[in-house]
Amino acid sequence: MIETLKRLVEIPSPSGMTDEAIRFAEKELNTLGVSTERLHKGALLATFPGKSDKARLLTAHVDTLGAMVKEILPSGRLRLTQVGGYAWTAIEGENCLVHREDGEAVEGTILVHQSSVHVYKDTNSAERTAANIEVRLDMNVHSVEEVRELGIEVGDFVSFDPRFNVTQSGYIKSRHLDDKASVAILLDLAKDLVKLELPHTIHYLISNYEEVGFGGNAGIPSQVVEYIAVDMGALGDGQHSDEYTVSICAKDSSGPYDLTLRRQFTSLCKEHDIAYKVDIYPFYGSDASAAIRAGYDVKHALIGPGIESSHSYERTHQTSLDATRELLRRYAMTTMGE
Template sequence: MDTKLNTTLNRKYIIGLLDELLRIPSPSGYCMAIMKRLEEEAQKFGYTMERTPKGNGIITIPGSGPSTEAIAYTAHVDTLGAMVRSVKPNGMLRITPIGGYNMHTVEGEYCLVHTRDGRQYEGTVLSTKTSVHVYPDAREWKREEANMEIRIDELTSSKEETERLGIAPGDIVSWDPRVRILLNGWVKSRHLDDKASVAALFGLLEWLKRTGKQPERTVKLIISTYEEVGHGNSYVPEDVTELIAVDMGTIGDDLSTTERDVSICAKDSSGPYDYEMTSRLIELAKQHQLRYAVDIYPQYGSDASAALRGGSNIRAALIGPGVHASHAMERTHTEAIINTAALLLAYLGLTVS
C-alpha cells in the first residue's frame, strides 16, 4: 500500500503559486489576467490551455491506455467581488455584489475599482453611516447593498468629479485579498475559494512533469471563470464521463471537515453526488492515510452541479481543502491543499515508485 503521495508533492511550488494567484484580481467575468498567467504556467510543463468561448480553460493530459473516455477535474479561478452600480451625488460609488456574500464581511475592506479603459483606483467599502460619533444608529444600521458605498481615494466630492476619473456603472471592483502565509502551515486570505484548489491542480501537473508519470485515462483540467455566479462549468467536453469538482470544503455547525482535511462532499444543494465515485474517494483517502472528512453541504453548489444542470451525461463528485469562514476572511492549512492534490492523484491510479 502506497502512503507517500502527499509527501512527494511539491509543497513549495503549490503554496508559492497560490500566493501569486491570490494577489491577481479575478472576480467572476474579470478573469483575463489570471487566465493568461495560468496559460503561461501550463506551458512551463508542456501543456496547452485551450479556451472555451466563455473563457474557461481546458488542459488535456493524454492517457496511456486505449480508452476514449476522459475524466475531468475542475476548479474555479473566479472570486467574489462587486460592480459599480451607480455614481452617487457625493462622488461615492454604490455597488452591486458579484457572488453570494454578506455585506458585513466586506465592510471596511480595501478594494480596487477597475475602469473599462484600464485604470485602477483604490477605495474602501463603508456603511453609509460611517461613524458612531456622527450617526446615533450607526451600530444598528443594516449592512445591505443600499446602505453600503465605496469611498474612492481621489480628490472627488461630486458625481461629476468621479465621472471625470473615468469611473462608471459596470466597472469591476475587486477586494484586497490580505494574503498571509504562515510558517506553521496556515494560509489565510480572501479567495481561497477556489484558488487553493487551482493551486492543487497545478501541483498535480508539476508532479506529473517531475516524475514522468502518465495517467491511464486522459485527464482534462478545467479552470472555470463563472462558478461564483452559478454557471462556471455548465459545459463539459463530450468525451468526459466522470467529473470531480475541486472546491473548498466548508466548516461549521455539525460538519466534520477541518482546515487540515480534504473534504469529500456526499451531497449539496443539487442533491447527492455519484455514490460509487464518492465511495472510491473515501476508500482511497483511507488507503493513502490522508486526513479526510465526509460532509453534507445543503447551502452549497459546485461546478459539478452546474455541469449536471447543464445537461451533461456524466458521473460527478466533489472534494476540496477544508476552508474556515467561507465567503468571508477565509483560512485553510497547507496540509488540506496537499491532501486534496494527493487524493486526485490516487483517483487516477498514480503511485510512487
C-alpha cells in the first residue's frame, strides 16, 4: 500500500491535469480483473459486483493542489495562480515542475521575490501573496521572450515536488497525501474485494476535481444508496483526529453527514477493535457533500486517515492507513441496515 502511495504521489496531478494518475489507478484495478470505465469529466468508475444491485460507492480523489502560470515576468520568472486552496507560505522554497503544452516539463523553484536577506530588508516581514511569489526557472532565461522560447506559456500547469519519505517509525511524509493516501487504500482494498462475496455491489469513483469543489458529483450509478467519501481527517487545535486512527467525520462546512452511516462505522470500529476518532471539520468539504449539493438522493459519509499539516507538507502514520482500510473492508462485508 505504501509503495503504491509513493508511485502515485510522484505522478504530477493538479486538478485539471490528472489523466496520468487516473491511468495509474485504472491499470492497477484492471490488473486485478476489475471492470472500469472513464467518465466524460475524466474520472474513473470501477465496479465490484455483489449479490444485490443496491449499491455502495466509495470515492477518493487523485487531483492535488498545484498552480498555473499566470504571467511571465520581464525578469524571466513566473507569476502563479493557485489551483486549489492553500497558503502561499506552504509552497515557498519548494521545487516544482512547469508542464509545457507539449507534455515536457521544466524544473524550477518557488520563492518569494524578496528571498535574499543580503539584499532585501523586508525578507521576513514581506507578506506572501500572488504578487510576490515567483517561480525561478532552472534555465538561463532573463526575459519574457527567452521563457517563451522554452515553450512555456500562460496557462501551463505547475506541480510541486512531493518529497515522499517513510520513516523507520512508520510515519509517511509527503505532499498530496490528501487524497492519494486514500486512493492507495482503495487500490489495496480492491485485492480483497475481488475475492469476497459482497452483499451489495460496490463502485469506486476515483475523482479528479475535488480540490476545486466539483469532483464526485457526476456519473454516480442510479443504484447507489450509500456514498462514502474516503478523504483525510484534518488535525490541529481543537480537533479530535490524529495520525494513528481512522477519522469519522460527523460534520463539515456542508453540514452533518448521515447519522445512520456514522453510527454504523463507529459500531464496526468497536466490534473489530479498529482505532477511530469522530471529528468535525469547520473549513472542509468532500466529494460526498458535492454529490449532495448536486441533488443525489444518497446517504453520505466521510472517513479517512488522519493527515497532519493538511495542504502543506503533510504527514500521517501507517497505522492510520491500516485502520481506514480495515474499516472499509468490514463495511463492504455488511448488509445495508446492519
